[in-house]
Amino acid sequence: MSAEAVHAESFIRRYLFSTDHKTIGKQYLLTAFFMGLFAVGWSILIRIQLAWPHANLPLLSRLFPGLYQDGVLLPERYLSLVTMHGTVMVFFVISFALVSGFGNFIIPLHIGARDMAYPVLNMLSYWTAVPACILMIASFFVPDGAAAAGWTAYPPLSALPQAVPGSGWGQTLWLLGMALFIASFTMGSLNFVTTILNLRTKGMSMFRMPLTVWTLFISSVLGILAFPALTAAAIMLLLDRHGGTSFFLPSGLVVGGQVLEHSGGTPLLFQHLFWFLGHPEVYILVLPAIGIAFDVVAVFGRRPVFGYRTSIWALLVIGVLSMIVWGHHMFTSGMNPYLGEYFSVATVAITVPFAVLGMNLIASLWRAEIRLHPAMLFALAMIAAIGLGGLGGLWLGTASSDMYLHDSYFVVGHFHFMIGVVTAFGIFAGTYYWFPKMFGRMIDQRLGKIHFWATSVGVFFAFIAMHFLGLGGVLRRTYDPTAYEYTASVTWLNLPISIALFLAAAAQVVFLVNFFWSMFRGQKAEANPWEAATLEWTTPSPAPHLNWRELPSVFRGPYEYRTDGRAAGYRSQVVPDEPPAEVRA
């Protein structure tokens, strides 16, 4: 089978029900952007509420009659907004774009395969994800509104349909959507792991794979190991809601003055099962972003990445440890104090391999000749975000300080650095970097830089400031930030935070315009515009069906830059001769 056997395919088969990994990757990426519009939109409504809590907003009231009444956001809808923003961002934007999008697009190209191991399963994965998106969005249109129990869906709130308005149909749709998402993600992970293990081209040993592939590999393995716990929890929660079981419901609950029939269960169990997935999930998302940063820093810094192998070992250690630290989300749940101490120690231990990754990224810049392409800018800023988020993590991982900080805006600031900034910047870096290979055209750099600076100023200001809100005692998920007298000295920060985030949101408009404009009107791209050494740049842009005419053979690692002492000098992975002794510049 050679790549030129291009067939007359119908539009449907080519773009909709395609089994080509590149098309599926792009479908996921575009779906992520589409879902991102919703998630960002909801966050804007949240920030408006927090910036001007008592304002009358007749226009919004007219636009969203379900959410507002008489110009005021309904408190229960505020909870729906935070819930859906979190859920959609984590699972339907970041996971779609970073893991499913880039994963599908880049894994076969990076390891020299024609496609995924099981392309039909891959297509199935995408077409399971689409109804999941529809269910999530649909939950805003059911009578009682979307789920309102937080993206963590803690019972009893989520288990009792009569508890709050959003606990009705909205919560059920949320659970069904999540179930479909998990099925889709699992199918994707099966393909990723199998493909990476079995379909590498000649000479592509595991220790010659780019770090992006390594991070995607570990993310997929984590998903395979951790998601079943959430599946089990979701099934039990559905049974509690609709089958009358009491897995998560203790006796003596009173709702609306009525004592409930349930007895014998415990909500603590759900927290454990949720975070058994929840914590690995955040690493599933952050690791591919870091992997992309490594690749981008090497290409645009014209340096081999520092400590390629130590990074891989650090990734493996992170993978193992991330499965056994979930309890740090539950320090205040009344958990067994010995167990809490254990989780605290394990959590702080995980910062060590994490710091190794961060330091390796920084050390890769040593004597680099940096080309400030937008991809590189995003990768560099990501390093800063990793540091800031990690520092916050240390405070939170220490049980004694977490007692004070838990459920405050400090946590919100921490995880937005990690799961917001790092991952989003990974998506952007990857998009700017691989755009030529995806669409055969160059993306505009000037608009890219505007996008970068506006986004960075906005998010860094906002999320650093949120840490101070948290230190001042402001709790997350509060509808009215002026409700507590004792936080009055810090809540003024809400207005500048909102303005900073509006700036960042506006920057995304620039990005989308740039993206679609360049897709059709951008300058035509050559096969290897960045002088990069990895395999995807040895095939034309855009990559043809089945990727290569002849599968390439690999002779060296992925990061041989400045091999002749000059910044432009590099050796592609397919160059056969052994490098002479004076490789080091």
Next chain:
Amino acid sequence: MERITPYRTYWLVWIVLLALTLSMIVAEGAPLARGLVVSFILLAMLLKVTMIGAWYMHLRLERAALILSVVLATFVTAAALFFLLVPEAISLPQAGP
């Protein structure tokens, strides 16, 4: 799989599996210390699973890398979940003796 397992082996394993199952049921009703009974049943359970994996699923003939990956990944993850939940469950106020 290159090597072929004789049919007889499968049925020998079958006999052992049945014997183990039977012994578990007998042990459950035996007038022995509870700890002893529980340990025996759990041990027999693990033995059964190992035999099915090794002979019926042919893990015996696979590379050590596959065996280790599959078995360790499953058991370590399940054990992490289970053993970190136990101290929590028994320290809840309503827990039994």
Next chain:
Amino acid sequence: MTTVAMGSSETAAPVAHWQGGVSPFAVSWQKLMMWIFLVTDALLFAGFLASYGFVRLASPAWPEQNEVFPMLKIAAMTFVLITSSATMATAVGAAHRRDLKRAMVFVALTALGGLLFLLAQATEWATLIAEGARLTHNPWGPAPFAAFFFMITGFHGSHVLIGVILLTVVALRLWRGRATGMGVEVAGLYWHFVDVVWCFIFPLFYLL
């Protein structure tokens, strides 16, 4: 759209004509994928069983299983399932010897064993429901006791059902001479896995 585009080039070709390096596990991708699937499916059951352990340990009391379940019947069900695993292993062995006829007979026997198991399970459910077991409550002890019973055995039973369907398909393909040794083996892996899960459920839920 041509049939060529459908069958060979799009799905099979990238893999069939693959000229790459070696898998560290030295197994085909089909088998590897099934193994990985079994890992995640096993962990789903681990999630259920760990939850059951959690609730049971956190409960003031738990029913004496001997008084609830008909142990003789459960033992017979276990016997059937283990025997079906042995017939499945025989079928895989026959498929590897290219003895398709024997393979078909033993795959069919395995499916029959699965059906028998499901039948016994169904009557067990019926008996317990007649005695008053419900998802919401039960006459013997804490409410989650019966709920866990229905959920765990139900999930295992649905896996058996899927296995029976899968095996029927495999048997038909063998009959037409279309099944490969690989296909039988991968289906066999799934079937043995269902047995392995029962090996955990039986002592953890019924005995201890």
